[in-house]
Amino acid sequence: MRTESTVPRTGADLLLRVDDLNVRTPYRTLVSDFSLHMAHGERIGLIGESGSGKSMTTTALLGLLPNGVTADGSVEIDGYSGNLLQAPESDLMKLRGNNMAMVFQEPLTALNPLMRAGAQVAEIILQHKLAPNKAEANRRAVEMLDAVHLPDPAQAARAYPHQLSGGQRQRVMLAMALANDPSLLLCDEPTTALDVTVQRQVLDLILELVRERGTGLLFITHDLAVVANMCTRVLVMNNGAVVEEGTTEDVFTRPTHPYTRGLLAASDLDAVDARGRLFTVATAQEYVPPTADEQIVARPEASAAVAGTAAAGPAAAGTAAAGTAPAHAEPVMRVTDLVRTYTRGRTSILKPAPEVHALKGISFEVPEGGRLGVVGESGSGKSTLLRILAGLDQPTSGSAVVAGNEVKGAKEPQLRALRQNLQIVFQDPMGSLDPRMTVEQIISEPLLVPGRGETAADRKRMVAEMLEAVGLPASSAERFPHQFSGGQRQRISIARALICRPQVVVADEPVSALDVSVRAQVLNLLADLVDEYGLTLVFVSHDLNVVRYLCDSVIVMQSGEIVEAGDTETVYRTPQHPYTKRLIDSSLTLRQELAQSA
Structure with a gap:
């Protein structure tokens, strides 16, 4: 777990201030009274299961809620004077990419299949007028692909998304998100579909890049081990509401809410109950959370x-x-x-x-x-x-x-x-x-x-x-x-x-x-x-x-x-x-x- 002290979250240091956010359809409330104060450079994990409201919260912050879903409350980001929930679309379009950016779970659906990877990165740079011409934007795009550690970035820039592996596509998404050096990066389950070694590489890369740039990170996931690896603070959501909040170590070793204890118990495959079965949310009362200084031992x-x-x-x-x-x-x-x-289809009449x-x-x-x-x-x-x-x-x-x-x-x-x-x-x-x-x-x-x-x-x-x-x-x-x-x-x-x-x-x-x-x-x-x-x-x-x-x-x-x-x-x-x-x-x-x- 990353042990840097939690950044102060008051005064002029604040990057993001969310107060009393509610997200609703005409029939039900999806997120209720969500509040979050985030400092520049802080890394916060937002955890919860399917339907807990994690993704709805982040899409509300970006102004990307689907039709028929509304949000009220207050969302303020450093660099913009008004409430984002009431901002006109023209303002939000400038803020997306410049001040805040998103890395999605499935890059293949988020990338344009008809555009080369480098052109997609360059398009973002041009849209926000950070390069004087297309040639300079293309050069900057290759630099960004190199910054996210893609092997042979010039060749990767010429590739279409389907010609890249899952991990490489996620790196292209990360290059697009960070192309304009935003102050806030939102990651929505960015490694769920990746192999374990590629997942580790992408997580290490995200951590390295946000540290270097002083970028605030809001990391949305259901994987508690990933949060322990990436974040200094954590919010736990259940049924659209935050049920627990604190430093990662406090929440994961001394949970106070039964739902948090249940999530921890079910996530911990090294722990079993008296019958030798994995803990579930329903059986978590007997679960003893891990301590930061315990030794890992073989299971009996x-x-x-x-x-x-x-x-x-x-x-x-x-x-x-x-x-x-x-x-x-x-x-x-x-x-x-x-x-x-x-045997694959022939690519040449001269070759087998x-x-x-x-x-x-x-x-x-x-x-x-x-x-x-x-x-x-x-x-x-x-x-x-x-x-x-x-x-x-x-x-x-x-x-x-x-x-x-x-x-x-x-x-x-x-x-x-x-x-x-x-x-x-x-x-x-x-x-x-x-x-x-x-x-x-x-x-x-x-x-x-x-x-x-x-x-x-x-x-x-x-x-x-x-x-x-x-x-x-x-x-x-x-x-x-x-x-x-x-x-x-x-x-x-x-x-x-x-x-x-x-x-x-x-x-x-x-x-x-x-x-x-x-x-x-x-x-x-x-x-x-x-x-x-x-x-x-x-x-x-x-x-x-x-x-x-x-x-x-x-x-x-x-x-x-x-x-x-x-x-x-x-x-x-x-x-x-x-x-x-x-x-x-x-x-x-x-x-x-x-x-x-x-």
Whole structure:
């Protein structure tokens, strides 16, 4: 955690003064009595879950509220004499970019896909008349791209957004936001969609740039570890109101509001309750917040991890025992020398079609009842592996045997048997649930394959049992997906995956889109159901802390290869491969950030 003393927030030092801000629709109040006094150069975190009012507050500050939403109260920024909520649009257009700027969560939707990156930065410089001509603006744009540490900024300036990686696009957004050296930078979940190492780079870059320039930072996020890393002061929002405010260390180590304690408890994957389950907002009364000077120790349940053989360093890449099954037990999943090579479209009649080596001969086994974590960044081959295991893609060579079914060369009848024994829980439940089907139809759909003998009454009874198992009321069966929250939709996805009693469940980033309190509930649910039904779990994630909590063994993938594997706690505590070490070092945890401030 950053330990600089909190900047005084009175008198002429104030950069931003917000008093009694209310944001309303004709039907309800979205934000009520929000107040914030921010000094020049101060870094403040605004935290809360979906629907807490964070984003509505920041869009009100910028004068960008959607149609039908109004704001009243007082918002003043240093350099402008009036109330921003009553300022004409012409004034606000001058202030945006000059005095205050925004970095959004998803850069691909915020950048113009038809303009080169450098031209988009130059456009902002020209609009605010900070360069005399287009040539000078283009030169300044390349300088800004260099300032945000883009490799070869001149080449990046000529690239279109789709030709850049997610982290590079976010750097372009940051260059645009800081091009006119604003005094206030607002960041709305700017690293949520990024890989863990890229997230760390972008956060370090934001911190470096705002410190150098003395820029005030208002950082909006639901990730408490990020706030502990970035901010000196924090405001906690719930249901449109600030429920707690103070220095980051005070709020995170001595919370006074039950909701803050609940958020902390649900965010802390190093803490479990008396039953060994993650804390939720509802069970947070027993939670003991971390202290800034405590030592990080291994969790007690780590000793129960399934033994595995760590692939030590690059020499062992491609072969890994992800978990060692008992001598008498056949592994539920055995992957041997799996290769998948894609051929892209030809770019020239003189050159062969380029090849993409998505998997480069990987091997691992998972015993019955094992919990295997698969970690790696975008492009590591995780998704290709999942598609092959589920029978949705064929390997170029090698073997993948899942629950007794060989995937390579399998015909549709064999694939049907495989899919009865392996089910997937996807990352985005809204994208994987048919909006025109009721919950009962969605959950019972896997039972409709040829060869099963359940009657309509049987299916109705089984749906009711699964709804109860995932903690949803029986009345949910008649409703549609859009009538549920994100966490509830993920429970429906889990119910659908388990109704045909599979041997293996593959979870593909199932909690990455969820709020922290909902994440804890879904992880507890998954852990309980895996134990209750004797499932074998393959859990794919870029969140190393989630994998550490849930999985007894882990494989680390990079560029289509397994670079390290073994018992989860051993790999996390003593990583052998430089890439594994970099992933772990880049991962933010609340306790580590607080401990680093001591």
